[in-house]
Amino acid sequence: MQECIKKNVSTETKLRFHVFQDERFVDLNLYQYGWEQTEPLHSYGPYARNHYLFHYVISGKGLLLANGQEYAIEGGHGFLITPGEVTTYRADEQEPWEYTWIEFDGLRAHEALNLAGISGHFGVLTFIYERRIQSRCYYVWFR
Numbered sequence: 001m002q003e004c005i006k007k008n009v010s011t012e013t014k015l016r017f018h019v020f021q022d023e024r025f026v027d028l029n030l031y032q033y034g035w036e037q038t039e040p041l042h043s044y045g046p047y048a049r050n051h052y053l054f055h056y057v058i059s060g061k062g063l064l065l066a067n068g069q070e071y072a073i074e075g076g077h078g079f080l081i082t083p084g085e086v087t088t089y090r091a092d093e094q095e096p097w098e099y100t101w102i103e104f105d106g107l108r109a110h111e112a113l114n115l116a117g118i119s120g121h122f123g124v125l126t127f128i129y130e131r132r133i134q135s136r137c138y139y140v141w142f143r
Contacts, residue, residue, distance in 0.1 A: 026106055026107050028104060028106040028107075028108055028112055030102070030103075030104050032102075032103045033100070033102040034101055035099070037096075037098045038062075038099075039091065040093045041091060041092075041096075043089065043090035045065070045086070045087050045088030045089060046086050046088045048084050048086045048087075049081055049083060049084075049085070049087075049103070050105070051105035052081070052082060052103065053102075054078060054079070054080050054081075054102050054103075054104075054118075055089075056100050057073055057074060057077050057097050057098070058075055058098045058100065059075040059098045060074070060075060061073065062074075062089055063090050064079055064087065064088075065087060065089070066079075066081070066085060066086075067085070074097075075097070080118060083105065
């Protein structure tokens with residue numbers, strides 16, 4: 001496992017992520033996960049991923065462009081990007097987002113998503129247990 005921590009002192013941008021290089025698990029393989037507090041108007045894309053990528057927005061706001069649509073995303077929302085889907089996402093200028101992500105794939109990835117109640121197709125999710133998810137994200141990153 002490779003860990004990277006990036007701090008830009010002038011803008012106080014913080015980024016942490018882990019990359020897994022062990023691909024022995026074919027049913028469900030974790031490629032990376034991470035956390036970032038972005039700068040205003042920070043963007044990523046347009047880009048098509050090779051694997052599933054799920055983002056959970058802890059706080060702040062941003063915009064997601066996917067399937068020719070624009071989606072307003074804010075704290076408590078999550079979104080799934082499927083393999084091959086071209087997306088772009090951008091943080092808000094006034095309230096840039098803080099989010100965590102997980103990248104995964106495998107022969108049973110679609111099944112795992114269905115068991116979690118998440119469709120294998122694009123969608124913006126709102127979480128009922130938002131505080132519980134946030135506390136678990138912080139536990140993983142800052143323990």
